[in-house]
Amino acid sequence: MPDFLLFLVAQLLPMKKYHLFLCLLFPAFAGKAQTSDNLVKISRDGKYGFSNAAGQEVIAPVYDSAGDFRYGAAPVRQKGRFGFVFANGKKSSLKYDSVWIRKGTYDHQPLLLTLLKGKKGLLDSTGKEIIKPMYEDLRDNKEGYTLVVLNGQYGLVNAKGKMVLKPVYDNVGLVANDNTVVYLDGKCGRVDLVKGKVLMTPYEKVGAFIEGLAWVRQDKKYGFINTKGELVIPIVYDWAGNFNEGLAAAASGGKYGFIDRNNQVVIPQKYDQSFVYKDGKGMVRLNGQIGYVDRSGKETWLQNTQVLESSVPIRRN
Known part of the structure; x- marks a missing residue:
C-alpha cells in the first residue's frame, strides 16, 4: 500500500x-x-x-x-x-x-x-x-521549482525555498531555462525567475525571448515583441516560431517561410511547413519531403524522409 x-x-x-x-x-x-x-x-x-x-x-x-x-x-x-x-x-x-x-x-x-x-x-x-x-496545494514544476497555490492563485518557490513568484496569478506555466509564463485577467506575461523580472503583455500567449524577441499570439495571429514589451513585428502571421540566427519561421495564407527582424520575408512563404533556421539553413517540408533551404533560396532535399521524421522539431505554440 x-x-x-x-x-x-x-x-x-x-x-x-x-x-x-x-x-x-x-x-x-x-x-x-x-x-x-x-x-x-x-x-x-x-x-x-x-x-x-x-x-x-x-x-x-x-x-x-x-x-x-x-x-x-x-x-x-x-x-x-x-x-x-x-x-x-x-x-x-x-x-x-x-x-x-x-x-x-x-x-x-x-x-x-x-x-x-x-x-x-x-x-x-x-x-x-x-x-x-x-x-492549499503544492505541485512539482521543472528545474527545482515548486508551484504553490494560495487563495486560488499561483506562484513559484525555488529549490532553496525562496519565493521567486508571489501567488497572485491565475496560472503559471512550466519553467524552462529559469523562465516561465504567467496568466492574469486574460493576459499573458513572461517571467525571468533569476532576475525577478515580470513583463506583462496584453496578449493571450507569449513565447520565450530568443535573440531579444519573443513571438506573441492574439486572436490566432502572431507577431513579435522586444524585451520592453514593444510590438516590433505586427500581429499578422498565421503562425510564427522563435528567432535563430536572425530568422524566424512564419506562415501566411497557409504557406511557410522565414522572416528577419525587420519583418522582411527572406525565404519565400511557399512551403507546407517551416521550422528552425540553424547552421545557415532552414528546415522545411514540401509535398511530403523534408529538406533545407538557405538565404539564397538553394534547396537540399533529404532522401529517406520517413527515417528522418523524428528529427523534425515539435511545434507547441
Whole structure:
C-alpha cells in the first residue's frame, strides 16, 4: 500500500483498529523483517525501526508505525504525529498531521510533502522545512521549482525555498531555462525567475525571448515583441516560431517561410511547413519531403524522409 494511503487510514480508523489493520496488512509488523531501499524494517515490543542488510540497527525501533523507504526517506508516526526518517539515521520534525512522498522531476529529488491543519508544505531531502505548511496545494514544476497555490492563485518557490513568484496569478506555466509564463485577467506575461523580472503583455500567449524577441499570439495571429514589451513585428502571421540566427519561421495564407527582424520575408512563404533556421539553413517540408533551404533560396532535399521524421522539431505554440 502506498505511504499516503497508509497514513490516510491512520486518520480514519480508531487507534486499536488501526494497529489491527497494520498487523493484518503488513506481517512484518508482527515480528518479521521487511526489506526496502536497502534497509530492513524491524519491530520490537510493538515499535518499529530499521536496520541495514548487515543487521546493524540504523534507526531505533521507537515509532508506532513506519512506511517503506522511497528515495532515501520513510514516513513514520510517533505519539499521533508524523514525519520522516532518513537512511543516514536522521529524522525530520515529527509534528505533522500527515506526510507522504512524491517523485519529483528535478535531479530525481523526492518531494517530501507535509500536511498541518489542512495546509501543505515541503521538506528537502535532509528533512529541512523549505516550504512551510501554509498552502492549499503544492505541485512539482521543472528545474527545482515548486508551484504553490494560495487563495486560488499561483506562484513559484525555488529549490532553496525562496519565493521567486508571489501567488497572485491565475496560472503559471512550466519553467524552462529559469523562465516561465504567467496568466492574469486574460493576459499573458513572461517571467525571468533569476532576475525577478515580470513583463506583462496584453496578449493571450507569449513565447520565450530568443535573440531579444519573443513571438506573441492574439486572436490566432502572431507577431513579435522586444524585451520592453514593444510590438516590433505586427500581429499578422498565421503562425510564427522563435528567432535563430536572425530568422524566424512564419506562415501566411497557409504557406511557410522565414522572416528577419525587420519583418522582411527572406525565404519565400511557399512551403507546407517551416521550422528552425540553424547552421545557415532552414528546415522545411514540401509535398511530403523534408529538406533545407538557405538565404539564397538553394534547396537540399533529404532522401529517406520517413527515417528522418523524428528529427523534425515539435511545434507547441
